[in-house]
């Protein structure tokens with residue numbers, strides 16, 4: 209029954225392989241592994257007294273267990289251990305053939321296959337422990353692999369001790385227990401793997417919903433989430449943060465000259481340039497079209513202006529193979545934790561709009577929240593003209 213269910217699970221895994229995002233790897237290998245394990249059990253059931261079929265069943269099952277390891281490695285984005293895979297099944301062929309035909313010994317055959325399968329499982333457990341995130345799914349999957357590997361190695365050790373009954377076809381208590389447990393564990397390990405896959409799917413979808421697909425920086429939703437966290441921190445610490453609103457100048461002309469695809473490349477380049485000009489703890493977002501936001505936590509106006517100038521200098525540098533562009537920026541410093549995000553965005557947007565009005569390729573500073581919006585701030589005071597914030 210468990211074997212049939214493992215066969216059904218291979219369909220589930222293959223369907224997940226077809227439908228899950230391509231970043232989730234290893235599902236196809238696990239699906240193939242289950243097909244091989246079911247085929248191995250089938251050949252084993254048919255083998256009668258045929259040593260050839262017995263050997264074939266063992267090889268097919270080892271391929272299946274090897275593919276489980278390969279799938280697990282792919283899932284954790286590691287290079288698959290194909291060498292270990294091939295060495296394992298070759299050792300099974302040579303070892304079983306020797307102890308089947310030349311020096312027949314059932315106990316040695318069981319010991320050899322148990323040790324080899326244990327090595328495959330031990331490597332999988334090592335990979336899960338080293339690469340898995342701290343989450344229930346990792347613990348569940350790792351524990352199941354551990355139980356299975358302990359079962360396998362116990363069988364191998366018992367095979368070498370004379371008084372134990374490890375013959376799968378025998379009627380001994382351990383044999384029946386092992387057979388039932390092994391089939392059940394195959395099913396459970398698959399469930400464990402599906403658990404880590406669905407957890408990865410959840411993380412991926414959450415990340416996708418907060419990232420801009422073109423530039424891979426935060427989108428509006430991601431920005432709002434990050435802002436909420438930083439705002440809570442600001443309130444707790446009584447610190448200041450600064451928001452930059454950055455808009456690409458004459459972007460319509462870039463689109464008209466280089467086409468929409470060329471425009472997209474410029475947007476990717478702008479996002480990259482901004483991200484490289486700020487600290488890792490700062491947050492860069494695309495707010496729509498050719499408009500970007502940068503949130504600088506725990507940063508007052510003076511350091512924020514240094515960053516603003518750094519971004520503008522980086523933007524002015526010509527880039528080979530990519531149309532050049534400049535940006536206009538609005539700088540809004542938040543000192544009052546009771547100011548809403550909407551209000552902060554409006555201040556930064558108005559300052560950016562003012563920078564556009566005042567000639568583009570420059571920045572303007574928004575007046576403090578609550579202050580009279582009748583005077584302007586600009587580092588380039590001599591260039592200040594019409595627009596007054």
Ligand SMILES: Nc1nc2c(ncn2[C@@H]2O[C@H](COP(=O)(O)OP(=O)(O)OP(=O)(O)O)[C@@H](O)[C@H]2O)c(=O)[nH]1
Nearest residue numbers: 455456457458459460461463468471472497498564
């Ligand atoms: N390639 C590309 N273009 C976009 C995207 N989103 C918006 N746009 C274009 O960006 C252009 C923005 O034009 P405008 O709002 O007139 O601004 P502008 O030409 O940059 O002029 P100023 O902002 O006043 O300097 C429009 O032509 C939009 O179609 C996008 O994702 N990719």
